[in-house]
Amino acid sequence: MAGKTLYDKLWDSHLVREDTSGTSLIYIDRQLIHEVTSPQAFEGLRLAGRKSWRQSANVAVPDHNVPTKDRHKGITDPISKLQVETLSTNCADFGIKEFSMSDPNQGIVHVIGPEQGLTLPGMTIVCGDSHTSTHGALGALAFGIGTSEVEHVLATQCLIQKKSKNMLISVNGKLNIGVTAKDIILYIIGQIGTAGGTGFSIEFSGETIRNLSMESRMTICNMAIEAGARSGMIAVDQVTLDYIKGRPFSPSENEWEKAVSSWQNLKSDSDAKFDKVIQIDASSINSMVTWGTSPEMVTEVNGTIPFPDNRNSSTIDAALDYMGLTSGTAIKDIQLDKIFIGSCTNSRIEDLRLAANILKGQQIADSIKLALVVPGSGPVKKQAEAEGLDKIFIDSGFEWREPGCSMCLAMNADYLEPGERCASTSNRNFEGRQGQGGRTHLVSPIMAAAAAIEGHFTNVSKYLDN
């Protein structure tokens, strides 16, 4: 019998029962909750007179609607305010821990989970948010769900699921200078497409992945959903253990050895069978920039915007029309209006260090109307300030803000005006994502910083040679 994949192991260890219809009941260890996709779930519980099955399995934080400046003044938009207040009321009523907007540990749900030790190897983790795949970087089975399923997990601690297929993406070889985890995942999405991972759980492996830090691994798994896969994951190794140890909700000292020994097996067996295997040569990856309205519309910074072929002409024409771009244009010739460094993809301390390293002693271009840095959480912000990164950003012309999702999806006051073009470290370049009519180019924090300096995309290596 063939060995098991990491996904198989996580699935099997949470299988409560199998139904003759082909579905399974899966136990959920952790549910992360935010203000946008939860109110209707709590309301459903109330209407049915149901309680939370296990209160301490849930953790809540407001992140999508929160303001990133003048936070002490509260939320001015009454509808956003009501949604954030509703989260607090629901958490109080159902006995769920909340990191409220004024909590020093508040932040983006996918940043604070790992940061607080609330997401751990071997867990099943869900959230009413597609970027829950982020947490798979710790060797967990983590995926986004809809609001009906949020309610289902609150009430039963389980989900009715059908097992996914297994995909392995193995990345090997040496990375070029200035190439980051963001470039790797954008490159992969460019290769397999935004539906390439539909129906699969993706495990990322190979020496290049193993050599990445924990935070870089989170960037990779975060965007598994942009390749169509609900979950992305990476096997547990020493990097994982070093990251977890000592965090507020990590296993205590006297449980640590036992936990570690149970996590040692969280990797695919050498004879495990995958339904699909993709090999990626890391040395062929360069700095990546999206040019269209889907993350698969991506090319390297030295490239040009492609010409459509018969199969995809209507889609590409619509994307270029929206983006105000034409085929054959060099990526480096694209002029920018705004810069956004943040989001659950790239707002952790390492991301901010990478960007600050480029910006040190530099000024952003006069043509940039607004450049924002939005740290992923209170602790990230504090750490950055302790290292003086905030000063580097501010001195170069960036604004230094409070933590939240911010201009990744522009539910708060941070957004693009129609026609404005943004280099963004976020995860989606969909039409209207950063504001109606706004034009998004997804890039790494290094590229966002370099593009801020020059006002357009550029080779980042010149800033790294210095």
Add this chain to the structure above:
Amino acid sequence: MDRFKTFTGVVAPLNRYNVDTDAIIPKQFLKSIHRSGFGDNLFDEWRYLDHGEPGQDCSDRPLNLDFVLNQKRYMNAGILLTRSNFGCGSSREHAPWALDNYGFRVIIAESYADIFYNNCFKNAILPICLTEGIINSLFELTLAKPGYTLTVDLEAQIITDPLDTKIYFEIEKFRKDALLEGLDEIGQTLTHTDIIKNFEKKHRNENPWLFRSL
């Protein structure tokens, strides 16, 4: 949950690939704490020429007359015909809520994003997968014949057109049963409370650090 057995409706053709849930229902409408009221804002940025905000009266907003749902022949459509990877991106269940609130009960596409597909079944919407060839011919027929109407019979897994042409579609049994019976899934799961409790006890013994209080 409502049941789904059969449905007959006018087909509206949305000829785009990779339609994401941000396009289906833009983010500003996600601030609502309710489960309904999203129908007027379905495809808001494609449907209207101005910027929409939650709570706004949409009846006097300027319409984008090029958008398919604003064309008179598709006005009361109940079946959405579209291309592959429909519903990609965000997990927002507001997307099927908006489709349902508008009046769509059936979607026909080559493929769907996983989370969206799953969310449809929680809301008595039937997402049907057909091959690219059949989708192409349905687009041709829909465009050629104003008022083109299909009847979907879930029990038989058959779509019938006005000329009595029949198209068979596949659907997983558990999904079909859930729609036909309109089951309360939480109630169903809670019938297994003892099994869940037994699992939980064993799981806690093996992994006590997963159960610490917060």
